[in-house]
Amino acid sequence: MSISSGRVIVVGAGIVGAACAWYLMRDGHQVTIVDRAGVGCGATAAGMGHIVVMDDSPAQMALTRYSRQLWNDMAPQLPASAEFVPSGTLWIADDAEEMAAAEKKAALYKSCDVDAVVLSPAELYAREANLRPGLAGALLVPADSVIYSPCAAAWLVNDVCSQGGILIKNAEVKAVRDDCVELRDGRVLQTDISVIASGTSLAELLPQFPVRARKGHLVITDRAPAFVRHQLVELGYLKSAHATEADSVAFNVQPRATGQLLIGSSRQYQMQSAQVDHGILQAMLNRAFYFMPSLKELGAVRAWAGFRAASPDHLPILGPVAGMAGVYVAGGHEGLGITTSLAGGRLIADMLAGRTSAIDPAPYLPARFAAGSGRERWHHG
Amino acid sequence: MPEPSTPVESCDVLVAGGGPAGIAAACTAAASGAAVILVDDNSAPGGQIWRSRRKHPQKGLAGDWLAKFSAVTVRRLFGHRVVAAPQPRLLLVEGPDGAVFIRCGKLILATGARELFLPFPGWTLPNVVGAGAIQALTKSGLDVRGKRVILAGSGPLLPAVAAHLKHAGADVAFIAEQASAAKLLRFGFGLLGRSGKLRQAFTLWRRIRPWRITPGSWPVCVEKSESGLKVVIQSGVARHTLYADYLACGFGLVPNNELAILVGCAVGSGGFVQVNHENAASVDWVYAVGELTGIGGVEKGVVEGQIAGSAATKQAVDRVLLRQRAAAVKFAAALADTFALRAEVRNLADAQTVICRCEDVRLAALSGLQDARELKLQTRCGMGPCQARICGPILQLLGLPGQPSVRPPIQPCRLKTLAAQIKE
Numbered sequence: 001m002s003i004s005s006g007r008v009i010v011v012g013a014g015i016v017g018a019a020c021a022w023y024l025m026r027d028g029h030q031v032t033i034v035d036r037a038g039v040g041c042g043a044t045a046a047g048m049g050h051i052v053v054m055d056d057s058p059a060q061m062a063l064t065r066y067s068r069q070l071w072n073d074m075a076p077q078l079p080a081s082a083e084f085v086p087s088g089t090l091w092i093a094d095d096a097e098e099m100a101a102a103e104k105k106a107a108l109y110k111s112c113d114v115d116a117v118v119l120s121p122a123e124l125y126a127r128e129a130n131l132r133p134g135l136a137g138a139l140l141v142p143a144d145s146v147i148y149s150p151c152a153a154a155w156l157v158n159d160v161c162s163q164g165g166i167l168i169k170n171a172e173v174k175a176v177r178d179d180c181v182e183l184r185d186g187r188v189l190q191t192d193i194s195v196i197a198s199g200t201s202l203a204e205l206l207p208q209f210p211v212r213a214r215k216g217h218l219v220i221t222d223r224a225p226a227f228v229r230h231q232l233v234e235l236g237y238l239k240s241a242h243a244t245e246a247d248s249v250a251f252n253v254q255p256r257a258t259g260q261l262l263i264g265s266s267r268q269y270q271m272q273s274a275q276v277d278h279g280i281l282q283a284m285l286n287r288a289f290y291f292m293p294s295l296k297e298l299g300a301v302r303a304w305a306g307f308r309a310a311s312p313d314h315l316p317i318l319g320p321v322a323g324m325a326g327v328y329v330a331g332g333h334e335g336l337g338i339t340t341s342l343a344g345g346r347l348i349a350d351m352l353a354g355r356t357s358a359i360d361p362a363p364y365l366p367a368r369f370a371a372g373s374g375r376e377r378w379h380h381g
Numbered sequence: 382m383p384e385p386s387t388p389v390e391s392c393d394v395l396v397a398g399g400g401p402a403g404i405a406a407a408c409t410a411a412a413s414g415a416a417v418i419l420v421d422d423n424s425a426p427g428g429q430i431w432r433s434r435r436k437h438p439q440k441g442l443a444g445d446w447l448a449k450f451s452a453v454t455v456r457r458l459f460g461h462r463v464v465a466a467p468q469p470r471l472l473l474v475e476g477p478d479g480a481v482f483i484r485c486g487k488l489i490l491a492t493g494a495r496e497l498f499l500p501f502p503g504w505t506l507p508n509v510v511g512a513g514a515i516q517a518l519t520k521s522g523l524d525v526r527g528k529r530v531i532l533a534g535s536g537p538l539l540p541a542v543a544a545h546l547k548h549a550g551a552d553v554a555f556i557a558e559q560a561s562a563a564k565l566l567r568f569g570f571g572l573l574g575r576s577g578k579l580r581q582a583f584t585l586w587r588r589i590r591p592w593r594i595t596p597g598s599w600p601v602c603v604e605k606s607e608s609g610l611k612v613v614i615q616s617g618v619a620r621h622t623l624y625a626d627y628l629a630c631g632f633g634l635v636p637n638n639e640l641a642i643l644v645g646c647a648v649g650s651g652g653f654v655q656v657n658h659e660n661a662a663s664v665d666w667v668y669a670v671g672e673l674t675g676i677g678g679v680e681k682g683v684v685e686g687q688i689a690g691s692a693a694t695k696q697a698v699d700r701v702l703l704r705q706r707a708a709a710v711k712f713a714a715a716l717a718d719t720f721a722l723r724a725e726v727r728n729l730a731d732a733q734t735v736i737c738r739c740e741d742v743r744l745a746a747l748s749g750l751q752d753a754r755e756l757k758l759q760t761r762c763g764m765g766p767c768q769a770r771i772c773g774p775i776l777q778l779l780g781l782p783g784q785p786s787v788r789p790p791i792q793p794c795r796l797k798t799l800a801a802q803i804k805e
Contacts, residue, residue, distance in 0.1 A: 038755035
């Protein structure tokens with residue numbers, strides 16, 4: 001079912017839609033990108049911009065490792081405004097139990113050909129002097145990086161447009177059909193293929209996919225150059241990220257190219273409003289102070305909240321939509337949308353070209369949420 | 382290991398802002414026997430406008446109200462700034478000793494206004510300052526004796542600052558008022574019906590007469606030269622080049638409406654908080670007074686402060702005050718009309734002119750971006766420490782998209798303040 005040089009409409013100009021559009025443009029498609037706001041204004045702007053290998057599952061490991069490679073290959077082309085910094089990730093072990101988890105994680109990463117180094121407390125403090133004393137050590141993943149995602153998305157979209165692609169902003173999509181996309185303002189855009197990458201609003205167009213909005217908060221500080229040098233994440237983060245119902249917070253601090261620090265993270269379901277929730281903000285900051293007490297005296301410039309588009313199995317949904325010829329989905333990336341956007345776009349382009357992908361696309365296919373599969377439901381507890 | 386929990390103070394009426402309007406509101410509310418707290422960032426009462434006279438005995442309106450304020454029972458939290466509103470009727474405040482929560486029945490916002498900065502080539506050079514700023518600086522010790530100052534801008538602040546600078550020994554070389562002579566004349570006739578205002582204007586005029594205000598003139602650009610700042614002034618069709626040590630600009634005021642927006646108050650054009658005839662805002666526990674509802678000066682602030690102070694404590698509002706308020710609101714509208722910035726003045730910036738000082742964003746970088754959020758995300762305009770307080774109004778002036786979103790903290794604070802937890 002290979003299609004070459006067809007008309008493609010990508011719905012959503014966040015980092016996921018931008019990546020899909022970019023790879024499709026490179027395959028020679030005529031690409032039109034439609035967004036209800038502008039480029040990178042949703043989760044792309046609200047999130048941290050951490051490019052990270054994660055090992056929740058073999059499928060997540062394969063996708064994040066592949067996508068990180070694509071980012072590192074793209075890095076020399078990115079403009080300075082994208083603020084790509086190869087800072088590496090330090091997974092912090094609070095106690096001996098977490099240190100044992102770090103050792104296990106290191107072995108797993110190495111078996112997957114991902115460079116990872118276990119650090120003793122002394123080695124950790126040599127790298128990050130502002131962490132509190134008494135930590136058990138850390139795992140360093142050197143090839144991870146941080147990026148300013150809105151400008152990375154804009155660079156991808158501008159590149160598509162410079163090759164003849166079209167960007168339609170402030171256009172809300174009302175419905176997607178096999179051969180066209182209908183806009184709220186009455187316009188109908190004829191197309192051969194459409195790729196739905198509309199983030200948290202995926203269910204408005206494709207209600208068959210169980211994507212939910214998971215609220216998160218961040219705080220950005222004044223400039224404090226070299227206060228933190230790596231992306232810092234507590235190993236307990238995994239427990240927080242796995243809890244599918246309860247609200248949770250974790251220590252997650254990122255050095256920005258501006259010298260500022262981004263402080264996260266929180267996860268909440270059942271939230272409609274993007275307003276800052278002071279209760280969870282307090283919990284999140286107090287978790288950060290537990291690992292890095294000297295943060296307390298730094299200046300806070302602003303706090304905000306946003307929504308991640310989460311799927312029940314923590315894997316994105318990438319591929320053809322059953323029963324809708326020519327309609328593809330790229331969604332449900334949750335907190336890994338920046339990392340996995342490039343691999344997701346590449347896999348979609350491979351499917352359209354009938355090409356064999358660098359990794360097996362099967363775990364991410366939409367078919368896993370077919371009615372009656374049991375996968376479409378969120379497990380509680 | 383959470384931060385030690387933070388105490389909660391309670392009151393019937395919380396007044397945010399200790400300028401004329403806030404002082405009048407606090408005094409009036411306290412007169413009813415209500416428990417009143419007043420919070421202000423400054424170290425003493427008076428706000429921007431009554432700041433000067435602290436050292437000397439006060440006269441007139443300022444003296445009366447400051448004396449009254451010193452005699453009433455009001456809990457005074459000077460050196461404190463409101464940073465967030467975690468719940469309705471609960472504010473998070475940062476002071477020198479850390480965080481404080483304040484729970485209130487009613488909130489009276491008297492947060493005042495700040496200077497509007499106008500972007501023109503050179504406006505970010507050293508010694509190019511706000512008119513209000515140079516006044517404040519001389520009050521806190523800047524020596525301007527023998528310094529040549531050019532004043533430029535619009536409105537009654539210019540002659541007031543000129544008089545102040547003259548008194549401090551400066552050589553005020555030129556006063557450029559962008560409003561036309563015709564508009565000033567019409568405004569002058571309007572003042573005839575307000576004897577107090579006319580007397581004030583006359584006194585100012587006598588003090589600054591030697592320098593004459595030049596209507597219909599404004600700075601086009603400024604650059605550094607060996608003999609100080611080289612300022613090009615447009616005056617009618619002519620252009621003059623003048624040299625000075627300081628260029629002080631006062632093109633108007635914009636309301637400090639961040640707290641109002643944070644607690645959910647509706648704001649209208651110009652960012653002014655919408656209120657009814659008793660200064661009640663659209664949120665039922667909030668009142669707004671003074672410059673926050675329209676730039677009208679001290680008298681309007683004092684009248685509105687008394688009205689809100691009464692209304693918030695369920696006292697009958699004096700009918701005389703309501704009449705005075707109606708006149709003050711009319712005067713504010715006349716001010717806004719007379720000193721509205723002309724298009725030539727709003728469009729002085731060129732491609733290389735800095736728009737966002739914090740993030741060093743120039744006008745050229747903003748072209749083609751039609752969405753406020755996209756503009757901010759793609760250029761970092763408004764992302765710096767001032768959180769668009771300066772460049773937000775500039776974007777509006779230029780007709781660029783830039784309705785800034787208001788998020789906590791509304792003023793920079795320490796992270797530990799933001800993390801404060803209520804002591805139950």
